[in-house]
Amino acid sequence: MTERGEPRQRKIHWEWVAAGVVLLAILSVVAFAVFQPIKVLPRIRLAPGFILTDQDGQRLTNEDLRGKIALYNFSYANCGAQCEPLNATLRTVQDQLAQATGEGVPVELVTISFDPERDTPEALQAYAQAAGADPSRWRFATGDPARMKNIIGGGFEAYYEPDDRGGFKFSPAFALVDGWGIIRAEYRNEVPTPERILKHIEVIQEEARNSKGVAKMGYEAAHLFLCYAQ
């Protein structure tokens, strides 16, 4: 109080207010980057374009899978025991997806054979049955022999090479592609657990569901700050 009984007016230090606001803004950005409230999967690169023929003799192209999430892997019908763990993983993913009731982007599994000479639709049909594939969710396909290296090796960057015993040398490779045809996760030189794949599918589903309006800004920030799901 002043001598005259009037309240003394406090001077507002605007420079401190401005510094506080800037600090708050920096802290919010750092907090977003550290706590990562939104998780996403990176948009890695474009999945290749292709025309294949599936186990029913039906055409399967990358455009047919636009608007769906597609989980790809690469093997061949005469693969034998080497491919069993790959197929077991896909079978579990397939079965878990069948049990999920939530609405979302449809998911399809696609095994592309790098042995088009021998893998006729009939051979792929038998392979699909042996793998326990549900034809409505999991398709087996191959295409023009001259194009397969470009699609599998070039586009999906999965290694395979004929060996001298009539089979193939290859590294296990899986790719998860979103509805825009963009690769969002790759699992190479290892067989991923079905839980990890299912978690990644859910992350893509969530982004497709929620990344709209103001929330889209949050998702784009998550891409910018590399808030990637493990």
Place this chain on the structure above:
Amino acid sequence: MKRPPSWFWVVAAIVGALLFVVVGFFLLRPYQYHGLLLESPKPAADFTLVGAGGKEVKLSDYRGKLVVLYYGYTFCPDVCPTTLAEVTKAVQALGKKAEDVQVIMVTVDPERDTPERMAEYMAYFNPSFVGLSGTPDQIAEAATPFGIYYQKHEGTPASGYLVDHTATVNVLDREGRMRLVWPFGTEGDAMAADLKQMLK
């Protein structure tokens, strides 16, 4: 006049600061692309095709410019001219900066689209646009890594056969890295805004 009480100033300062943060956030927030931004900075697969006058053209020849890469064909009745009209609008909106952008259309119909026909067709949209053709094998190699599917199918006797194809537009940065995908239907204004951002 009665002075406002001191708590008034405290509340006013807090509201002011919050407003400042909100407005500041909207002004300074990172640019949001209309297309889908790829996060991997790997160089795109190079290709060699044939341009006007039979000249061999590589995708990597355009390093240093943004490349707007589209796949279509000159007999295309609807999708291609619509998309190219939007791309043309976007390039016009860039003004002088358009010099740093190269629009390329690769044919998905090499049987009918000779390099000359491609050049003529593209010049109709903008004289700086480049049209490329090649052998069926060259086209396939140039299309696959960019997620492009294409297949011939029957049309009418008037149109001849048609070619189904992926209708997205891809954008490569100055270092030749695949960076942005515009889904079919992206408007010219949106494309121009994205290109301006990439040119910064």
